[in-house]
Amino acid sequence: MIRDDIKSALVTAMKGGDKETTSTIRLIQAAIKNRDIEARTGKAPDDDDVLVSEVLQKMVKQRRESITMYEQGNRPELAASEAAEVAVIERFLPKMMDEAETKAAIEAIKAEIGASSIKDMGRVMAELKTRHAGKLDMSKASGLVKGALSKA
Known part of the structure; x- marks a missing residue:
C-alpha cells in the first residue's frame, strides 16, 4: 500500500x-x-x-x-x-497511463456504453474515473474524451 x-x-x-x-x-x-x-x-x-x-x-x-x-x-x-x-x-504515485493507453480506455468505454456524441461525455468520464481513478490525470482525459466524442 x-x-x-x-x-x-x-x-x-x-x-x-x-x-x-x-x-x-x-x-x-x-x-x-x-x-x-x-x-x-x-x-x-x-x-x-x-x-x-x-x-x-x-x-x-x-x-x-x-x-x-x-x-x-x-x-x-x-x-x-x-x-x-x-x-x-x-515517487509515491502509481504509474500513470500514457496517452495511448488513455485513448484505448476511452474507446473501450465508448463502445461498451454506446457513447456517440458529446452529450455522453459525463457518462464516459464517470466510467473512466470509476475504472482508472488512481492511474489517470482526469483533466487531460477530459480533453481526450471530448475529442473522441466530437469525432463520433
Whole structure:
C-alpha cells in the first residue's frame, strides 16, 4: 500500500538526515490525514490507494501551479524548492497511463456504453474515473474524451 511506502520512506529519510525529503513526506502525511478526516463524514473509497493517490495528485498539481507563478515572479529559488517537493511526491504515485493507453480506455468505454456524441461525455468520464481513478490525470482525459466524442 502507498501509505506503508510513505511511512517507510519517512523513516529512511529521517535516518539518512535528508531534511527536505523528511519535511515533504510529513506534508504528504498531513494532507492524507486531513483527507481521512474529511472522509469520515462521507462514504470512504473502497480502495485506500485511490484516496492516497488523489491526495498526492492534488499536491503535485498545486506545486506545479506554484512553480509557474514563482517563475513568472522571477523567484527561481522558490520554484526549485517546489520542484524538489514534486519529485518526492511523485515517487509515491502509481504509474500513470500514457496517452495511448488513455485513448484505448476511452474507446473501450465508448463502445461498451454506446457513447456517440458529446452529450455522453459525463457518462464516459464517470466510467473512466470509476475504472482508472488512481492511474489517470482526469483533466487531460477530459480533453481526450471530448475529442473522441466530437469525432463520433
